[in-house]
Amino acid sequence: MTRLLSHTLRIFSVLLLLTAAEHVHANANLTEAQLDSIERACERVSEMETVVVTGTRTPKLLKETPILTRVLSADDIRKADATNIQDLLQAEMPGVEFTYAMNQQVNMNISGFSGQSVLILVDGEPLAGETLDNIDFTRIAMTDVERIEIVKGAASALYGSSAIGGVINIITKRPKDPWTLHLDGRYGHHNEQRYNVYHDLRQGIYSHSIAFSRTSSDNYSLSDRDSHAATRTVSQVYGDRTWMAKYGATVDVKPSLKLSARLGYFRRTVERTPDTPDRYHDYTGGIRGAWDITSRDHMELSYSFDQYDKSKYQRLALLDIRDYSNVKNSTRLLYSHNFSRGDVLTVGADYLYDYLMSNNLAAPVHQQNFDAFAQYDWKVTSEWGIVSAVRYDYFSEGSLSRVTPKVSACWRPTPRCTMRLSYGMGFRAPTLKELYNDFDMAGIWIVEGNKNLRPESSHNISLSGEYLSHGWNFIIAGFYNRIYNHITTGVPYYKPGDTRQLYLTYINLGDMNVYGAEVTVTKRWDCGLGMKLGYTYTHEDVSGRSATPYMPARAHSFTVRTDWDRQFNRTWGLNVALSGKTFSAIDNLEYANLYDISAGTHPVHYPAYSMWKFQASVRLRQWCQIRATVDNLFNYRPDYYYYNAPLTTGTSFLVGLSLDIDRIK
């Protein structure tokens, strides 16, 4: 009976996908409970029917893509109530950890790969600027994000350098309705404030979207409970103030030709010292033309500009002095042909002009990168699919060139079960910073570039199985990476004849192995209860010496999210959720004396921790939602605040209100 009902609901929900949701609500013959149940079934199907683009660079249904792709949907983003991508990944993705380096610059670790080895894209376009090899995560506000696609493992055959550990592609919203207007605000601990406005409009051949976001939080102090920690600790957390504004417009010139353009501005201020706040600015823009040449041939030409600047505002002298600017110009041509039997050929080429100005460089530098790639998505049988890709990259610095292949096979013995096996090579060219940096770090040491760096390369194998049944979704995946010439900073040393100044030079480390496994289970019941469990195991095995003790991934991480959602009647509904993340302990060997490596290492224990969050949100009349959150529910506080401890001061509270003005009737 339950199975029958479930099938019936699925059929209903597919039909529902083809009609507007409000038409269903208007049907007075259905009870609220029926509506509620149908909506949830619809949601389940729509998750499976999500179109993803990152794995193959062509649109594919999530359930059919030969490359295992994790999707954080609009619903996940809304439920997580995340402000930016760091908040979201931290809360929702198992195996993702954010650690804090000096001055609380953030470093991401995703399944054993840190920020410089994971390519982060917005609508497929690269982002400029980095600090400690990581992009500024605060610039990716969730205001206008439709979904996030995550492909773990080497993806250099499609995305080139930096995609050695995977790709995170943030897909922004596209106007679908005649118009929408969404407002939300949130207030919390440490005077944390967030205000978002999102509007889009679709009228005939024209559509546009406008997004605005403003956040702020205060600085606050931390004090260790264990004042004799064996490692260096952090005592001050810097809040920030951010402003983000974006505009995008699309014109359907012809049914087969679409032109779009976008502009964006972001600014962030951090007051590490009151009279010289740090400012971070980003200016972005782009144009794109998409042309359906025939029903089988599609072509895209795009240009993207992204400029990320850092400056210090000298309040006393009223001077805003820029000390860093990174500009990335990316031009891309992409063509795909769909063969009659379902095969897809994709070819493309990119030209990237990368410019870097910094006070830590003797003079501004630039680099040109040209690449060409081809991919064939071969539908061997109805059960088997093979995708093979190859890419050629050329970098002007050092006249470096590289060919990277990837082959993936997908087997679907039944509609419910999908097995995927993939082999790919990864590749990362040294960045301009790694080549030319000359950074005096507060007199402690000089972080020095190395013009003799060799590119980092890797072999990646991943195997996964996915099973769907009665609303259950099981994914189990394993991966292995063998990395050569990993680029990082080495151990500090004195140059001959100079025993006073330490240098920290970028080097190619010895070989490195990163392997692990991941299990994800999701289920949503018709009563409104939902559950998402995730577990990852990661192992990093590095030979060679590095001075970066806070980088390794913790071996085990668990994420849990359970929620109960109920629409009681047309007027109000409720969602309550409990989510948590647990990391295992890590014992890391750190140098006893960074100035004398011969003194050996000593173990530093970074204990396990778990953080939980409770959220309740009330929906009123389809257009209003009031949300309350208790973060760090069990009042966890680390004994000492070290680099990869959560910078929490205990339980905190957040309240928020969001309004969908366009739904007011």
Place this chain on the structure above:
Amino acid sequence: MSKTLTLITLPLLMLLVTSCEGVFDGLYDTPVAAASSASIVGNTVEGTLYIDASKWDEWHYIDLPTLNSHVMKDASYDLNSDWRTYSIPMPEEGTPGEDVTGHQRPGQYMYWFNGTIGQTVKEHEFRYFTPAAEQPAPASWTFAVHRSEVRTNGGSVWKSSLDNISRASLATCYGAVFAPDEWSETDVWDDSGQMLLQLIPSQGIRINKVLGSWLALGVMPNYVMDSHVFFLRLSDGSVAALQLINHLSDTNKRCCLTIKYRYPLQ
């Protein structure tokens, strides 16, 4: 013809756009090195000078009477050219360390401090002392700066609540208690070589902690500036007003001091 023009201009335009090296340069200020300035009111000179005091192992000496004599002759005199630099004497190689302190001898005092980047320094623990030569100085000088620390040549200092140095006069400091220099072996950090081990050697020397409070190390590595006017009574009894108005260079380097002075106060 128009097709040919398009064929030529389009690639050129594409090349220009795709190799853009940035926009909105005008939103930022252009770094300009701080210039000196001086004005004369009666016998008093009010001047601004800039000293790059960022090096760890140098003291920079300023002599206000000498500066004034130059300015009196030529009001456009470059004050930035008239300070003298002396290195901090380091122990001779092989000099053994001594595990005693409290003797106030010149040399290097190695201390462990309980702070690192992102923290404030709260306490120090003595490790060892290595004797070195006395700090050399020019024959005539009024005060000297080393990063954020200051010493005077037999002078003493009082911190006022004035924000505007032009209002400083002798009347302002009547009855004020001036603080002389005092011995320090934890403030004049002169080698960052072992900072990550939280070991910093300091020069043992007399400094003026009141005047040095115009730039204090806060949460490392940041400094907190005090822009109040400080009154410096010289050893000859004359009084100068000093005000730190900036501690950053045009390229945001710390401990590059822009100092306003008014001397002698009437």
